[in-house]
Amino acid sequence: MLVVNIQKLHVRYGKLEAVRGIDMQIPRGEVFGFIGPNGAGKSSTIKVLATLQQDFTGKVEINGMDIVRHAQEVREKIGYVPDFFGVYEDLTTWEYLQFFAAAYRIPPGKRKGIIDDVLELTDLTHKLHSPVDALSRGMKQRLSLARVLLHDPDLLLLDEPASGLDPRARIEMRELLKALKEMGKTILISSHILEELAQLCTRIGIIEQGKMVVEGSVADIYRQLGVMRVVHVQLVRQSADLADKIRAVAGVIQVDEMTDRLAIRLHEDELPIEDLHDHIHSLGGRIRMFQPEAMDMETAFMKLTEGKTA
Amino acid sequence: MFAVLSRFGLPLLRKELLEQAARRRTYIVRVAYATLFFLACLMIILPEMSRAGNSPLGVLGIGRHIFIAIVAWQFAGIYLFLPALACSVLTIEKERNTLGLLFLTKLGPWTIIFEKLLSRLLPMYCLIFCSLPLLAFCMSFGGVNTVDVFVAVWFLSLTAFQICSVAVACSSFFRTTTAALLSCYAIMFIMGFGLPISDWLIFDRGLSTFIRNSMGSPLGIGANYSEIVLFAFIGFISFIVQIEGPMRVMSPWTAMWFNLIMGIPLVAAGLFALLIARICLVRRAFLPSKNLVLNLLRVLDRCFHFLNNNRVTRGIVVIKESSAEPYFSPIAWRETHKRSLGQTRYLIRVLLALEVPVLLVIISVMWRSSDAFDGGASIIFTTILVWLVSVLLITVTSAGLIAGERGRQTLDILLTLPLEGRRIIQEKIAGVQRLAWACTLPLVTSVLFEAQWRDIVGQRAWGGRTNFIWWEYLLTELSMVAIYIPLLIWLGLWIGLKVKSPTWATLTALVVVVAWCIVPLVAILTFWQLFISSGPSIESEGLAILLQLSPVFLFYQTEFDSLHDLSSTPLLPMIINVLLYGSCMLILRAWVLSSADQLLGRTKPKTRVEVSNDWDAETSTPSYVSQLATAANDDNSHA
Numbered sequence: 021m022l023v024v025n026i027q028k029l030h031v032r033y034g035k036l037e038a039v040r041g042i043d044m045q046i047p048r049g050e051v052f053g054f055i056g057p058n059g060a061g062k063s064s065t066i067k068v069l070a071t072l073q074q075d076f077t078g079k080v081e082i083n084g085m086d087i088v089r090h091a092q093e094v095r096e097k098i099g100y101v102p103d104f105f106g107v108y109e110d111l112t113t114w115e116y117l118q119f120f121a122a123a124y125r126i127p128p129g130k131r132k133g134i135i136d137d138v139l140e141l142t143d144l145t146h147k148l149h150s151p152v153d154a155l156s157r158g159m160k161q162r163l164s165l166a167r168v169l170l171h172d173p174d175l176l177l178l179d180e181p182a183s184g185l186d187p188r189a190r191i192e193m194r195e196l197l198k199a200l201k202e203m204g205k206t207i208l209i210s211s212h213i214l215e216e217l218a219q220l221c222t223r224i225g226i227i228e229q230g231k232m233v234v235e236g237s238v239a240d241i242y243r244q245l246g247v248m249r250v251v252h253v254q255l256v257r258q259s260a261d262l263a264d265k266i267r268a269v270a271g272v273i274q275v276d277e278m279t280d281r282l283a284i285r286l287h288e289d290e291l292p293i294e295d296l297h298d299h300i301h302s303l304g305g306r307i308r309m310f311q312p313e314a315m316d317m318e319t320a321f322m323k324l325t326e327g328k329t330a
Numbered sequence: 331m332f333a334v335l336s337r338f339g340l341p342l343l344r345k346e347l348l349e350q351a352a353r354r355r356t357y358i359v360r361v362a363y364a365t366l367f368f369l370a371c372l373m374i375i376l377p378e379m380s381r382a383g384n385s386p387l388g389v390l391g392i393g394r395h396i397f398i399a400i401v402a403w404q405f406a407g408i409y410l411f412l413p414a415l416a417c418s419v420l421t422i423e424k425e426r427n428t429l430g431l432l433f434l435t436k437l438g439p440w441t442i443i444f445e446k447l448l449s450r451l452l453p454m455y456c457l458i459f460c461s462l463p464l465l466a467f468c469m470s471f472g473g474v475n476t477v478d479v480f481v482a483v484w485f486l487s488l489t490a491f492q493i494c495s496v497a498v499a500c501s502s503f504f505r506t507t508t509a510a511l512l513s514c515y516a517i518m519f520i521m522g523f524g525l526p527i528s529d530w531l532i533f534d535r536g537l538s539t540f541i542r543n544s545m546g547s548p549l550g551i552g553a554n555y556s557e558i559v560l561f562a563f564i565g566f567i568s569f570i571v572q573i574e575g576p577m578r579v580m581s582p583w584t585a586m587w588f589n590l591i592m593g594i595p596l597v598a599a600g601l602f603a604l605l606i607a608r609i610c611l612v613r614r615a616f617l618p619s620k621n622l623v624l625n626l627l628r629v630l631d632r633c634f635h636f637l638n639n640n641r642v643t644r645g646i647v648v649i650k651e652s653s654a655e656p657y658f659s660p661i662a663w664r665e666t667h668k669r670s671l672g673q674t675r676y677l678i679r680v681l682l683a684l685e686v687p688v689l690l691v692i693i694s695v696m697w698r699s700s701d702a703f704d705g706g707a708s709i710i711f712t713t714i715l716v717w718l719v720s721v722l723l724i725t726v727t728s729a730g731l732i733a734g735e736r737g738r739q740t741l742d743i744l745l746t747l748p749l750e751g752r753r754i755i756q757e758k759i760a761g762v763q764r765l766a767w768a769c770t771l772p773l774v775t776s777v778l779f780e781a782q783w784r785d786i787v788g789q790r791a792w793g794g795r796t797n798f799i800w801w802e803y804l805l806t807e808l809s810m811v812a813i814y815i816p817l818l819i820w821l822g823l824w825i826g827l828k829v830k831s832p833t834w835a836t837l838t839a840l841v842v843v844v845a846w847c848i849v850p851l852v853a854i855l856t857f858w859q860l861f862i863s864s865g866p867s868i869e870s871e872g873l874a875i876l877l878q879l880s881p882v883f884l885f886y887q888t889e890f891d892s893l894h895d896l897s898s899t900p901l902l903p904m905i906i907n908v909l910l911y912g913s914c915m916l917i918l919r920a921w922v923l924s925s926a927d928q929l930l931g932r933t934k935p936k937t938r939v940e941v942s943n944d945w946d947a948e949t950s951t952p953s954y955v956s957q958l959a960t961a962a963n964d965d966n967s968h969a
Contacts, residue, residue: 068933070742070746071745071746071933072742072745072746072931072932072933073933074928074932074933087933091927091933092748092750093748095746095748098746100742100743102739102742102743104739105739106735106738106739106740106741106742106743108664108668108740110664110668110669111664111668115655115668118655118656118660119656119660119664120660120747122656122657122658122659122663123660123661123747123748123749124748128655128657167743
C-alpha cells in the first residue's frame with residue numbers, strides 16, 4: 021500500500037512556481053531520500069505533505085487520504101521534523117514531550133511509558149529534566165525525532181534533519197534513522213549529505229527547478245547515469261603485466277597503478293564487482309585487499325543537476 | 331544626497347537611507363503622517379476661519395492659535411511616532427546577526443551610534459519641515475512672528491534629537507525591538523513626568539497645579555518658574571513657556587539666550603542617552619535569547635523566598651502554583667503555567683503592580699487633596715494611566731501570541747498537530763485572558779472610586795455642573811472595560827496572525843490602536859466642518875454618533891463630564907458604543923475563529939472532524955524500545 025501518493029503537484033508563491041508537476045509514490049516501509057540544490061522545491065513538497073501549504077494543485081494522498089479533504093486525519097498520521105528547531109525556552113524535555121503527548125491525545129496513563137520509550141530510543145533519558153533551550157543542537161534534533169515518534173505516525177517527514185550538526189551528532193542521527201528504518205517506518209528525508217542518504221535510503225529522488233530529475237534506487241540511478249564504480253585492490257605481488265591483463269577484462273575502463281594498490285574503474289552493468297574478484301583471481305593475482313569505493317552520489321548529483329533554482 | 335554622504339564617509343548612514351528609500355513602508359508612513367497632519371491642521375484652521383466670519387479683518391491675529399495647535403500636533407507626532415521609527419535601529423542588526431559584522435569594519439562605536447542616529451533623525455526632520463508651509467500660512471493671518479517660528483523649529487528639533495537618542499539607547503541596550511520600544515515609551519514617560527509626580531508625592535504640589543492650569547487654560551503653564559523646572563525635559567512645555575510666557579516681553583537677544591538655556595535639558599538628556607548607547611553597544615551586542623519579564627519575576631521570586639524564610643512566616647506559600655502536567659489542553663496549559671504573564675503568582679504581581687499605585691492615589695486623594703478639583707484631576711489622571719498600561723500590555727501580549735511562535739520557529743510544529751485551527755487560537759489566548767482580568771481589577775477600582783468621589787464630593791466643586799449621574803458614568807465606563815479589552819485581545823491576535831515578524835506585529839498592533847483612536851476623530855471633524863457644518867460643536871447627535879467611531883471619544887466625554895453633550899437620552903451613547911464595539915469584537919472573533927486555519931497558514935480541511943476526547947479509546951501505544959530490540963534480534967538472527 022502506498023503511504024505517499026503525489027501526482028502532478030504544483031506549488032506557486034506568487035509568480036514563482038516552486039514545484040512543477042512532481043509525481044512521487046512511496047510504499048509502506050520505504051525510506052525515500054529527497055535530494056536537490058537549495059531552492060529546488062524539496063521543502064515546499066514536504067510542507068505540502070505536512071499540511072502546511074495552502075496553495076497547491078495536484079493530487080496528494082497520505083495513506084489513501086486526500087490531504088485537503090482529510091487534513092485533520094492526515095495530521096494524526098504524520099510526524100514532521102522541520103529543518104530548524106524552534107525552542108520553547110520555558111519547558112524541560114519532560115514537559116516538552118508531555119505537551120506534545122497531550123496534543124496528540126495520548127491517554128495520560130500511557131504517556132509516561134511512551135515518553136520513556138522515545139527518550140531511551142533517542143538516548144535522551146539523562147536529559148529528562150534539562151531545559152530544552154539548554155540542549156545541544158544534536159540533542160534538540162533527536163528530541164524533535166522523539167516528539168514525532170510519540171503518536172507512532174505512519175509517515176515521518178524529515179526536512180534536512182542533519183543540517184548544521186557536528187560530525188558526532190550527524191553520526192548519532194544517522195544511527196537513529198537506521199534504527200527507525202529497521203522498525204519499518206516509512207520515512208521521507210531530504211538532505212544535502214548525499215553519502216548518508218545513499219547508505220540509508222531504499223530509494224532516492226533528485227529534484228531540480230521544481231521537477232523530479234530522476235527517481236529510483238541508488239543502484240538504479242547509478243546505472244542510469246553510467247557512473248563508473250571504483251574498486252581498490254591490493255595484490256601480494258603487484259606487477260605491470262597483471263595490470264595489463266586486468267585492463268583487458270571486458271567492463272574494465274581504466275586501471276591506475278598506485279604504489280600500494282590498483283584503482284580499477286569499471287562499468288558495473290558489464291562487470292559485476294564479484295566477477296572482477298573472480299577475474300583477478302583467475303589471472304593469478306593474490307588479493308590482499310578488495311575494497312569497492314562507496315557509490316559516488318556527489319558525482320551523480322552534480323551530473324544530474326545544474327544548480328539552478330525554480 | 332547619497333554622493334554627498336559618500337564624500338563625507340558616512341557609509342552606514344548611506345546604507346540606512348538607501349534601505350529606507352527601497353522600502354514601500356517608508357512612503358506609506360510618510361504619506362500617512364502627512365495626510366493625518368494636514369487633516370488635523372485643516373480641522374484647526376476651519377473653525378478659526380469660520381469664527382472670524384466673512385470680514386477679512388476678522389481673521390487678523392488668529393494665526394497664533396493655529397500656529398500653536400499645529401506645532402502641538404508636530405510634538406505629538408514626534409512623541410508618538412519617533413520611538414517606533416528609531417527603536418529598531420540597532421535591534422534589527424542584532425536580530426539579523428549583522429551587528430558583529432559592523433564591529434569588524436573600521437567604523438568606531440561612536441560613528442555607528444551617530445550614523446544610526448542620523449539615519450532616523452533625518453527622515454523625522456523631513457516630516458517636521460513638512461509643516462513649514464503651514465507655519466508660513468499661519469504667519470499670513472498675523473499673531474506669529476519669525477522668532478516664534480524659530481522657537482518652534484528649535485524645540486521641535488531638540489525634542490526629536492532627545493527622543494531619537496533615547497530610542498537609540500534603548501535599541502542599544504535591548505535585544506528585541508519590542509522591548510526597546512516599550513522601554514523607550516516608559517523612559518519618555520518617566521523623563522517627562524517623573525519630576526512632577528515625585529514633587530506631587532513628596533510636596534503635594536506640582537501635578538495638581540499642572541492639571542489645574544492645563545484644564546483651566548490649555549496654555550496656562552509657565553506662570554510659576556518652579557513648575558518650568560519640573561517639566562524641563564518636555565520640549566512641548568518648554569515651547570509653550572517660551573511662546574506664552576516671559577519671552578513675549580523680552581528683547582530678541584535675551585529671548586535667544588533664554589531659548590538656548592531652555593534647550594539645555596533636552597540636549598543633555600539626548601547626549602546622556604547617547605553615552606548610554608555607546609556604553610551598551612559592544613557590551614550588549616550579543617545577548618542570548620532571554621525572557622526579560624520572566625527573569626525579572628524570577629529575581630522577585632528569589633527575593634520573596636529569601637524574605638519569606640524567617641521565624642514568623644516560615645516559608646508559608648499563599649498561592650501554590652499547580653505543577654500539573656498538560657492533561658487535555660496543552661497549548662492553554664503552556665500559556666497559563668509556563669508563560670511569565672500567564673502564571674497565577676506572576677499575574678498577582680502584575681495585578682498588585684497596577685492595583686497598589688491606584689490604591690495609593692485613592693488614599694492620597696482622600697487624605698491630602700485640599701479640594702475636590704485636585705482629587706478629581708488626580709483620579710482621572712490615574713484612570714487614564716491604568717487604561718494606557720492595560721491597553722499596552724494586552725495589545726503587545728496578544729499581538730505576540732502567534733507572531734512569537736512564528737519568530738521562535740515553533741508555529742509549523744504546532745500546525746502539524748491534529749488540533750483544529752480554532753482550538754489552537756482559543757487555547758493560545760487563555761493566558762492573555764488571565765492577564766486581562768489582572769488589568770481589569772485596577773481599572774474597575776479606579777472607576778468605582780472616581781464615580782463615588784465625583785458624585786459625593788465633586789458635584790459642588792466641579793465647575794458648578796450638576797449633570798453628573800454616577801450610575802450612568804459607572805455603566806458607561808464598565809461597558810467600555812467589558813468590551814474594549816476583549817476587542818484589544820482579538821485585534822492584537824488578528825494582527826499577530828497577519829504580520830509575520832513579532833516585532834512588526836507588535837508595532838503594527840500599537841499603530842492600529844493609536845490610529846483607530848485618532849484617525850476617525852480627525853477625519854470626521856474635518857469632513858463635518860468642510861461639508862456639513864462650519865461650527866465645531868458636537869451638539870449634533872449625528873456627529874456625536876459618528877465620532878464614536880473613535881473608541882476614545884466616549885471615554886473622553888465620560889471622564890470630562892460631557893456625556894450629556896452627546897445625547898439628552900441617558901445611556902444612549904453607551905448603548906451605541908456597546909453595539910458598535912461589541913459587534914466589532916464579536917465579528918472579529920467569529921471571523922478569526924472561522925478562518926483560523928487559513929490565517930495560521932495551514933491546509934484547511936474540507937471536512938470537519940469531531941475530535942474525540944475519550945481517553946479510554948484504544949490508541950496505538952508504540953513500544954519503541956521493544957521494537958528496536960526485536961529489530962536488533964532479527965538482524966542478529968539473519969547474521
